[in-house]
Amino acid sequence: xxxxxxxxxxxxxxxxxxxxxxxxxxxxxxxxxxxxxxxxxxxxxxxxxxxxxxxxxxxxxxxxxxxxxxxxxxxxxxxxxxxxxxxxxxxxxxxxxxxxxxxxxxxxxxxxxxxxxxxxxxxxxxxxxxxxxxxxxxxxxxxxxxxxxxxxxxxxxxxxxxxxxxxxxxxxxxxxxxxxxxxxxxxxxxxxxxxxxxxxxxxxxxxxxxxxxxxxxxxxxxxxxxxxxxxxxxxxxxxxxxxxxxxxxxxxxxxxxxxxxxxxxxxxxxxxxxxxxxxxxxxxxxxxxxxxxxx
Amino acid sequence: xxxxxxxxxxxxxxxxxxxxxxxxxxxxxxxxxxxxxxxxxxxxxxxxxxxxxxxxxxxxxxxxxxxxxxxxxxxxxxxxxxxxxxxxxxxxxxxxxxxxxxxxxxxxxxxxxxxxxxxxxxxxxxxxxxxxxxxxxxxxxxxxxxxxxxxxxxxxxxxxxxxxxxxxxxxxxxxxxxxxxxxxxxxxxxxxxxxxxxxxxxxxxxxxxxxxxxxxxxxxxxxxxxxxxxxxxxxxxxxxxxxxxxxxxxxxxxxxxxxxxxxxxxxxxxxxxxxxxxxxx
Numbered sequence: 001x002x003x004x005x006x007x008x009x010x011x012x013x014x015x016x017x018x019x020x021x022x023x024x025x026x027x028x029x030x031x032x033x034x035x036x037x038x039x040x041x042x043x044x045x046x047x048x049x050x051x052x053x054x055x056x057x058x059x060x061x062x063x064x065x066x067x068x069x070x071x072x073x074x075x076x077x078x079x080x081x082x083x084x085x086x087x088x089x090x091x092x093x094x095x096x097x098x099x100x101x102x103x104x105x106x107x108x109x110x111x112x113x114x115x116x117x118x119x120x121x122x123x124x125x126x127x128x129x130x131x132x133x134x135x136x137x138x139x140x141x142x143x144x145x146x147x148x149x150x151x152x153x154x155x156x157x158x159x160x161x162x163x164x165x166x167x168x169x170x171x172x173x174x175x176x177x178x179x180x181x182x183x184x185x186x187x188x189x190x191x192x193x194x195x196x197x198x199x200x201x202x203x204x205x206x207x208x209x210x211x212x213x214x215x216x217x218x219x220x221x222x223x224x225x226x227x228x229x230x231x232x233x234x235x236x237x238x239x240x241x242x243x244x245x246x247x248x249x250x251x252x253x254x255x256x257x258x259x260x261x262x263x264x265x266x267x268x269x270x271x272x273x274x275x276x277x278x279x280x281x282x283x284x285x286x287x288x289x290x291x292x293x294x295x
Numbered sequence: 296x297x298x299x300x301x302x303x304x305x306x307x308x309x310x311x312x313x314x315x316x317x318x319x320x321x322x323x324x325x326x327x328x329x330x331x332x333x334x335x336x337x338x339x340x341x342x343x344x345x346x347x348x349x350x351x352x353x354x355x356x357x358x359x360x361x362x363x364x365x366x367x368x369x370x371x372x373x374x375x376x377x378x379x380x381x382x383x384x385x386x387x388x389x390x391x392x393x394x395x396x397x398x399x400x401x402x403x404x405x406x407x408x409x410x411x412x413x414x415x416x417x418x419x420x421x422x423x424x425x426x427x428x429x430x431x432x433x434x435x436x437x438x439x440x441x442x443x444x445x446x447x448x449x450x451x452x453x454x455x456x457x458x459x460x461x462x463x464x465x466x467x468x469x470x471x472x473x474x475x476x477x478x479x480x481x482x483x484x485x486x487x488x489x490x491x492x493x494x495x496x497x498x499x500x501x502x503x504x505x506x507x508x509x510x511x512x513x514x515x516x517x518x519x520x521x522x523x524x525x526x527x528x529x530x531x532x533x534x535x536x537x538x539x540x541x542x543x544x545x546x547x548x549x550x551x552x553x554x555x556x557x558x559x560x561x562x563x564x565x566x567x568x569x570x571x572x573x574x575x576x
Contacts, residue, residue: 002472002475003472005472005474006472006473006474006475009474010385010389010473010474012381013381013382013384013385013389014385014389016378016381016382016385017381017382017385017386017400019378020378020379020382020404020407020444020448021400021403021404021407023407023441023444024403024406024407024410027410027414027415027418030418030421030422031414031417031418031421034421082313083313083316083317084313084317085313086306086309086310086312086313086314087310087313087314087316087317087318089310090310090311090313090314091314094307094310095314103314103318105565106318106321107317107318107321108561108565109321109558109561109562109565110320110321110324112497112557112558112560112561113321113324113325113501113554113557113558114500114501114502114503114528114553114554114557115501115502115503115504115528116501116503116528116531116532116550116553117324117328117501117550117553117554117557118324119532119535120327120328120531120535120546120547120550121323121324121327121328123535124327124328124331124547125323125327156320156324159317159320163317187299187300187302187303188303188307189302189303189306189307190299190302190303192306210409213409214409214411216411217410217411217412217413217414218411219411219412219413219503219504220503220504220528220532224532224535244411244413244504247413247416247417248413248416248503248504248507251420251507251508264417265417265421268413268414268417268418271411271413271414272410272414275409275410275411275414276406276410278409279405279406279409280406283402283405283406
């Protein structure tokens, strides 16, 4: 009786596990299935490289949105990576235990703040900052709603992710290696530069890859500050229109225009594929890194 | 020699500056929301649903969105737990000797964790279309459940792995079946389960992109699963896009309410994690 119960429960759990894991497959297939009407009309290549977005005429070019996403993500990484790298180095290599105890919880708290709050902060703080103080030095006029604003907000959103991964990787570096360098008369920074950073490089790459995939999918915060103009941005002060914002902004009218729903599902499919790839890449790097450390 | 000392000093100051910027961004965000939101905070915001003309600056509150968000996040967390606990137990206790398989499963959940909420929202919408469900509380709960399953599985998995193997072996050696062993372990990780619940609830209550298509919006508090439900982040988003100053201000106040709720949950989870890890070492 007890064994039977164990058997039944084990089968039940197997079903639950398979069902939730297959979600990955089901999402991909579901989104692809709904993109078929659009894909029958035009090829992948056309959709991704055309920049004409006229849903009413049945023209769907995703190029501006892909570029918008790339701009925003690129800016975010450029801002966040150096800041986070230095922060992680400080926390792991320099900071006293007491400072660490105060600092680390705040980084965790930052990761708990909902995206919409980042958006509100962007509108209240970053937009006026760009409009009044940064943009006037470079261009004649900017509303502040720009890919730069999106990039800054995204950068702050990915701070906790990058800091936590890099500091974890830094912690795995054997103390003996650093001690050897220090005992040869190297300063702490030289030790970091020549030993720690070199050893941590794969981990830093992983952090960047994961951060990119996170930034790619961020929706509401970016939507609120990016200006949402379906043209390819030429400078950081131009508005942009990232893919997730496109999906979120148009769900209301997607049922009334033919092929529109299919186009939005295609946008979701694009995001899904890109993020899947990035996640797999980072996983491969991480497993290699782990194996190296053990073996 | 001097150059090396200078280099050390230079990079050290860079690190301190970077740390101040990263750590300070938290205060900057919470501070901005607090300063802008506090003047518009009234008791009505918390206790009333939107009255007629709420969106042109007349009286009312966002009780509909607060309750709606609690329903969606609560429902999704409960449903998610029902699915995730068996999954976490299965991965940890029923897959002895199949290390490759269990690691593949873990990797799959890590990837699912990385899928953005807008994709879950779009997929949830497809499910709803397939089953003929309109934008409703039910639709929102389904989409958010998908979103929180990976969070719950990952957290529970980590917690279960902290339980000493000896405990499991002791149970098994006394003749317990694997399920009976699982019950012992489950009792052991109760605070960990609570942490997982808090993390999932915190994520669920703050997410917009997944409920955007699926939960709809309504000025009333939903009374059944098939009615559309307002959610707090969406209410913030709508109020902010209004041209009326009073409505925008109330959007800031709503943002403050959400921030306080989420920070409360996160802090509670942090404390629990600390306590939990202390018990085990």
